[in-house]
Amino acid sequence: MSKGFKAHTDHLAQAAKEAHGHAEQVEHHSSNLDAKTRGRLLGKGKFGMIVQKAVRPIIDSMITDMSKSMARGHRSIGHGLDITRKNIDDAEEAIRKNLRRHQDDRDAIKLKVGQRALDEDALRDKYKQRVGQHVDDLRRQGHGPQRHLDPTDDMLKERLGQPSPVRDGNGNHLTDNDGNPRYHMQDGYIQTTDKIDPAHGPNAKERLGENAYMDAEDASKKHKCDSFSTSFGSGQHEAFTYADQHGRSRLDPSEQGRQVVSFSPEEAWGPGSHHERFRGFYIDPSNPMDHKTGNINYKPVDFAGAKIKAIYDPDGNGGHRLVTMFPEPVRGRNR
Structure with missing residues (x-):
């Protein structure tokens, strides 16, 4: 120099x-x-x-x-x-x-x-800065961090939407033989409407109104979400970065189109229990609503045995861009 x-x-x-x-x-x-x-x-x-x-x-x-x-x-x-x-x-x-x-x-x-x-502190700061830059780059590539790293717990719950009541021809909410309100179900889980895309950012309903229910990447479509709304833990940028790096190592360079890879947390981060790196919710199938308060009953996801699913598309420059990446729980452990 x-x-x-x-x-x-x-x-x-x-x-x-x-x-x-x-x-x-x-x-x-x-x-x-x-x-x-x-x-x-x-x-x-x-x-x-x-x-x-x-x-x-x-x-x-x-x-x-x-x-x-x-x-x-x-x-x-x-x-x-x-x-x-x-x-x-x-x-x-x-x-x-x-x-x-x-x-x-x-x-x-x-x-x-x-x-x-x-010095050590400066090196640690530099490392955190580089991790942050990598995650920022992933935000430009797709919606992985926006939907599965950045959201608060409340935003994850809002993404699940509102339970869809079973109604008769007159619009009355039907009940079962025990007098409990009925809701539409699929594969053992509550079906919902009005799902808010976390990629819209905080306070989306207040800012966007009905448009909050539209997909942030395609405003012509309603936002979709599985029965589980999952994310990496708050502040787990480093874990997200290493998971992306492992996902890329699993890609087939001869494959021209979209590639979907699934791997265990241990494969990305090494031996040990990593459940605490994830968070997520689903609506209680047996008791979806508290009808006294009108609140939805959410259950925390059990991530034992969960996998990490990552989806990549060609980026047009010989590499791949991360479309999305999220923890995928075992359904049998969450009923």
Whole structure:
């Protein structure tokens, strides 16, 4: 390093993030242009056909060639900055190791102006920062963290929705032989409506009204959720990161389409009990509602024997993006 030079890896990370964002914007604009013009005539009559023949190749070239080239350029810059940041961090770690190795040596390494060796606290902070950056990247790839890491317990419960009553032709809520209200069931679990997508963020119902029930990634569809609403534990960013890394190690590079992998927590994190790293809820099948208070009766998920399920799609650059990842409990243990 030259005299007085000090690398700010935080700035490099921000610049890389912006470069990736520019690439996404270019791809988005290209997709919109393609959707609005593909297969449509640009004019009518004889003059229109002249315009069609003259302009159509230019538009198609912008969509298929120029836009892709620009997006690749931005992504290349972003990847280059990511690599540079990692190399600087690795160099700092190497300096730290050398200092430890020579701390009692008369020939100990002397840092030049601008070089710095991180202490234990600084290294720990740097590690947490890198984990956070990885999770942020996963948020851009899909909805894994938004639905299965970030939500509060209340948001997980809201995702389960409202129990769906069995009604007669007049709209009256039917009861069973014991006088208990009946609810629609499927495979032994309560069926629900009005499920709020955690990807909308906190207080979605207050902010979005009825739109909170729509899917955050596709506003034309109602949000869906299985009988269980599950998540990694609050603050388990490191566990989420290592689970993603293990999931990627299970991918088949020869497979061209979507890949779904399932593995045990022990495979990702090593031997031991890892149930405390998960949380989740389901509606009590035998007593879904407290009719005195009008509250839904939730039960905590038992994660004994649970697996981690991860879904990956090709990212268009020879790699894969994480669509989602979540803990999948054993149904037989949760009735």
